[in-house]
Amino acid sequence: xxxxxxxxxxxxxxxxxMLLVLSGVIYAFVYIxxxxxxxxxxxxxxxxxxxxxxxxxxxxxxxVLGGPAGQSLFAQMYIYDLDRLVLSQNMTxxxxxxxxxxxxxxxxxxxxxxxSYGGNPFLIYQRAVNVTLNxxxxxxxxxxxxxxxxxxxxxxxxRLKNILLAGSFATLxxxxxxxxxxxxxxxxxxxxxxxxxNGIQTGTDLSxxxxxxxxxxxxxxxxxxxxxxxxRMEGFYTGLEEAYATQRRFVxxxxxxxxxxxTTIRGNIDLLQKIWEMDPEDSRMTEAExxxxxxxxxxxxxxxxxxxxxxxxxxxxxxxxxTGRTFDIEPVALEPMMNEVARxxxxxxxxxxxxxxxxxxxxxxxxxxxxxxxxxxxFIFIDNAFKxxxxxxxxxxxxxxxxxxGIRIADTGIGMDKDEVPHIFDRFYRADESRGITEGIGxxxxxxxxxxxxxxxxVEVVTRRGEGxxxxxxxxxxxxxxxx
Numbered sequence: 001x002x003x004x005x006x007x008x009x010x011x012x013x014x015x016x017x018m019l020l021v022l023s024g025v026i027y028a029f030v031y032i033x034x035x036x037x038x039x040x041x042x043x044x045x046x047x048x049x050x051x052x053x054x055x056x057x058x059x060x061x062x063x064v065l066g067g068p069a070g071q072s073l074f075a076q077m078y079i080y081d082l083d084r085l086v087l088s089q090n091m092t093x094x095x096x097x098x099x100x101x102x103x104x105x106x107x108x109x110x111x112x113x114x115x116s117y118g119g120n121p122f123l124i125y126q127r128a129v130n131v132t133l134n135x136x137x138x139x140x141x142x143x144x145x146x147x148x149x150x151x152x153x154x155x156x157x158x159r160l161k162n163i164l165l166a167g168s169f170a171t172l173x174x175x176x177x178x179x180x181x182x183x184x185x186x187x188x189x190x191x192x193x194x195x196x197x198n199g200i201q202t203g204t205d206l207s208x209x210x211x212x213x214x215x216x217x218x219x220x221x222x223x224x225x226x227x228x229x230x231x232r233m234e235g236f237y238t239g240l241e242e243a244y245a246t247q248r249r250f251v252x253x254x255x256x257x258x259x260x261x262x263t264t265i266r267g268n269i270d271l272l273q274k275i276w277e278m279d280p281e282d283s284r285m286t287e288a289e290x291x292x293x294x295x296x297x298x299x300x301x302x303x304x305x306x307x308x309x310x311x312x313x314x315x316x317x318x319x320x321x322x323t324g325r326t327f328d329i330e331p332v333a334l335e336p337m338m339n340e341v342a343r344x345x346x347x348x349x350x351x352x353x354x355x356x357x358x359x360x361x362x363x364x365x366x367x368x369x370x371x372x373x374x375x376x377x378x379f380i381f382i383d384n385a386f387k388x389x390x391x392x393x394x395x396x397x398x399x400x401x402x403x404x405x406g407i408r409i410a411d412t413g414i415g416m417d418k419d420e421v422p423h424i425f426d427r428f429y430r431a432d433e434s435r436g437i438t439e440g441i442g443x444x445x446x447x448x449x450x451x452x453x454x455x456x457x458x459v460e461v462v463t464r465r466g467e468g469x470x471x472x473x474x475x476x477x478x479x480x481x482x483x484x
Contacts, residue, residue, distance in 0.1 A: 003187060008179040015175050016168075023164035030160055034153050035123065039112055042073075042125040046146040049075050074098075074122070074149070079131060079142040098124060098145050106143055114150070121154045122147040193226050261304035268297035329455075331478055332371050334398070334405060335362040341375055342396055345382045352389040352411065357397025365405060366478040369455045377451040380444040381409045381471050389413030392468070403477050406460075410470040416463045424461070425449045 075088040078100045087097065096117060101109045106128050113124050124147040130139035216224070275290055285293070342356040367374075385394040392412030399406045416424070425445050452459055456476055463469040 003190075005180070005183075007183050008176060011179050012172060012176045016172050019168040019171060023168055027157070027161060027164060031157060034157065035150075038123050038148055038150065038153070039125070042112070042123065042146050042148060045073055046075075046125055046127065046144060049077075049144060049146060074147040075145065077129070077131070077142050077144050079140050081140045098122075098147065100143060100145075101126065103141065121150045123150045189220075189223055193223065261308045264304045265301050268300050272297050329369050331366045332369050332374065334365045334367060335359055337371055337374065338362055338396075338398065338407070341378050341382075345379065345396070348379075348383060348386055350386040350389075350394070351391060352386060352413070353393040355393055355395040357395060359398060361400075362398055362405070367405065367455070367475050368478045369475070373451045374455070377448045377473070378407065378409070380448040381473070384444060385409055385411035385413065385469070385471075389468070399472075400477075401474075404457075404474045405477055407473040407475070408470065409473075410468065412468040415465045415467050415469050417465050418463070421461050421463060 073088070074091050074096065076091060076098055077086045078084070079086070080103045085097070085100070091097070098117070099115070110127050111125070113126070115122055115124055124145055126143055126145040129142050129144045131142050132139050272294060275285075275293065338359050342359070346354050382394065382396070389411040390413065394409070394411045394413075397408050399408060425448075449459065452473055452475075458474050460472040460474065461469065462472075
């Protein structure tokens with residue numbers, strides 16, 4: 001059974017009980033008020049009924065009932081010892097007689113009772129009395145029964161009962177019908193939630209949202225929560241797909257980058273093996289030529305091994321970044337570190353001039369970080385500048401802005417187009433014109449960006465094709481510079 005049907009059944013059941021109780025209260029109220037007046041009148045008028053002598057239509061003298069009996073009131077008296085029944089005149093005229101209770105049960109049956117005679121309903125009040133027929137006789141036990149016709153009252157109560165039953169039934173049917181309609185309408189947003197959940201289960205579309213313009217009640221808040229959950233799931237799913245795509249691209253690029261040095265190493269090893277296994281008598285090469293070729297092959301193997309070592313080290317650094325691992329940090333003095341980087345950078349292979357600005361204003365300034373990683377990051381930018389500056393100048397200096405220090409590395413090399421800037425920190429990305437020309441595998445800037453982010457910094461890039469590139473690495477100062 002669905003929720004809306006259960007809700008409708010529960011509400012209809014509660015309404016049915018309430019209607020039944022209300023109908024019972026109304027019926028009891030009308031019944032008590034209707035018969036209460038009659039009972040009071042019967043009880044009071046029964047005190048006025050008396051047995052007296054009277055003439056019959058044929059002229060004989062016999063006991064008759066006097067008082068209000070014979071008008072709208074029906075009365076009879078039965079004298080047990082004489083077995084004598086005395087009727088009021090109106091009862092004699094319509095030949096009506098009430099059932100007389102047994103003498104021994106009279107005291108238990110005193111009071112009001114309802115009975116029907118000849119299809120006519122009566123309300124009867126009976127009580128025990130003692131009558132004296134003459135002055136010389138003793139009182140004789142008797143029963144006095146006083147009744148009134150209640151046809152109008154019975155008809156009224158029957159009509160009221162039918163009206164209450166029919167009205168309650170009609171109200172219940174209408175309430176069930178409209179309740180089911182309202183429950184279906186109120187639960188229709190739940191159906192949309194179910195459809196959205198089914199869509200998620202089948203994986204068809206995570207971008208769909210539940211449209212709801214109703215009040216922000218429980219259902220409204222539920223739909224808002226579901227929509228928010230769908231948005232987060234879509235974001236997670238999109239991020240997961242991007243991560244998988246990045247991972248596949250990373251593996252593909254890494255495989256491609258590793259294949260080249262491995263191919264070179266294997267080719268040189270095969271060549272050396274072939275030369276060394278060749279019979280000296282069959283060889284057309286002199287010993288000096290074989291020695292020179294072996295030295296060149298070993299040099300190629302050594303160079304490619306170093307290249308693979310750098311690639312593996314870079315990949316390990318990025319793997320460490322992907323797993324969320326961090327490094328130890330401590331206060332690092334800027335001036336000694338920058339002077340050391342400037343000195344060591346002068347020994348890097350380069351074609352451009354190496355120029356270092358005034359770094360004395362870094363004296364007394366500290367940043368919170370890891371010195372080794374910071375130096376690695378700066379050497380990546382400097383080495384990149386040397387690679388892409390076949391002639392010209394590469395400069396290193398530092399600037400301050402508010403509570404940050406900006407390490408600026410500028411070159412006058414080949415530069416980049418603006419549309420390439422968003423991708424230069426992607427793994428294995430290299431500008432198309434430089435791919436295959438400039439040595440490198442495209443992981444350095446990715447590692448540098450990770451180091452900068454781990455230090456809570458940012459990097460700014462200014463470049464123009466043919467005019468050079470400037471990188472400014474912003475890092476938060478541990479001790480802010482004094483205000484000028």
